[in-house]
Amino acid sequence: MFPQIFNTLQQSGWKLVALEGNWVSATHESLNRGLIFGNLNELPQDFKPILQSSDLSQWDVIVFCPQGIDSSDLKKHHFAGLQLWYWDIQTGNLFPFPPTNDTLIPNWLRQLASGKDALSGFAKPDVEDFKPFLTYVLFGINIVVFILMTLAGGSENQSVLIAFGAKVNPLIQAGELWRFLTSVFIHIGFLHLLFNLYALWSLGPISERNFGHWRFLVIYIMSGLGGSIASYFFSTALSAGASGAIFGLLGALLYYSLKRPSLWKSGLGMNLVIVIIINFGFGLTQPGIDNYAHLGGLIIGFLTTMLLSKLSVN
Known part of the structure; x- marks a missing residue:
């Protein structure tokens, strides 16, 4: 049975x-899944060295029990992640x-045991039904804030921008640190909002699907904060917008493709590099x-994704 399983996996x-x-x-990059197979009597004390060599988001361990299993065996071992x-x-x-x-x-292993196609029940989970609800929430927040600013006097009105939490260096120096976050959800003019x-x-749906809902949110917020803080240290101008968070998603996807050679070879990684260069070039000329x-x-998005990937295997 076991040779048949491994042969079918390889063919799939x-x-x-x-x-x-x-x-x-057994790893499959496009499914973003990893499987580990072995016998109960040879169960290692630690899987960490195995997991550190890969950046897959989900791992399952299939423990073969040829002599049956006692309920006490189930609680003897626990491995984080x-x-x-x-x-x-x-x-x-x-x-x-x-x-x-x-x-x-369970469904997939039953199919294997009955000799059916190994991947007939192992489609990428919930791709069709996946709902990037946090992307929708962030999208909605930006629109609502813009409408409120318009009603308050206009999103290009400096007093309105300041009242809604734009990045203003003297006010941050006075203790209004919350502006690092609020400025991420403020846009200066309709075109600024539209572009972002x-x-x-x-970028939101593909990022949220690849990283998971809450890791996506962490990357977005941390990148937005990183952009605001960088602007604070290197620019005295009033500023606002989700551009830092957007570039953070680019950085996150860049790290994602770098850790997956097959995606880089497919052109995704180079396309991201080109998009980043074009956007920076546009920013330098406008x-x-x-x-x-x-x-x-961009930098914080890349680093946050790298840190989250390390934590997921520790």
């Missing part, structure tokens, strides 16, 4: 690597620990564009 585009103790890892599945070979039952309602792995909403609509915020957001 999975990359198999032999590990210590007769364990095997990993879902274990104890497969009782004698009965065909699958026991997850920690407990989970995920039905993907278009960028968010283009007045009133805060390239310091762009650069700050």
Whole structure:
């Protein structure tokens, strides 16, 4: 059975690597999933060295139990960031620990055991049904703030900009540190709003799908703050806008493609580099564009994504 599983995986585009103790890892970049297979009596003390070599978002460990499984075995081992599945070979039952309602792995293993196509039940999870709801929320917040500013006297009115929380260096120096965050949701004029909403609509869903809802939000907020702080240190002008956060998403996707050679070879990575260069070039030639915020957001987005990826395997 086991050779058949590994052979089918390899034929289905999975990359198999032999590990210590007769364990095997299987990774699939486009599915963003990793699987680790091995016997219960050879279960290692730590999977961290295996996970550190990859940046996949989800890992499952399939533990073969040829002699059956005792309930006490389920609680003996716990690995952060990993879902274990104890497969009782004698009965065909699958026991997850920690407990989970995920039905993907059980259904897929049943298909394998019956000799069906390995990937017929292992489609990329929820791609069609995925809803980037945080992108929608951020999109809505920017529109609502812009409408309120328009009703208050106009988004290009300096007093309105200051009242709504634009980045103003003297006020930040006076203690209004909250402006680093509020300025991310303020736009100066309709075209400024339109360009940033278009960028968010283009980059938000793919970022939220690849990184997950809450990691996407962390990247967005941290990048926005990074852009505001960079602008504070290197520009005395009043400024506002989501550009730092948008560039942070570019930085995050750049890191994502760098860690996945297949995506880089497909052209995604180089396309991101070209987009970044064009936007910086446009900012250098056009007045009133805060390239310091762009650069700050880009760097923080890249670094935040790198840190989150490290934390996910620790």
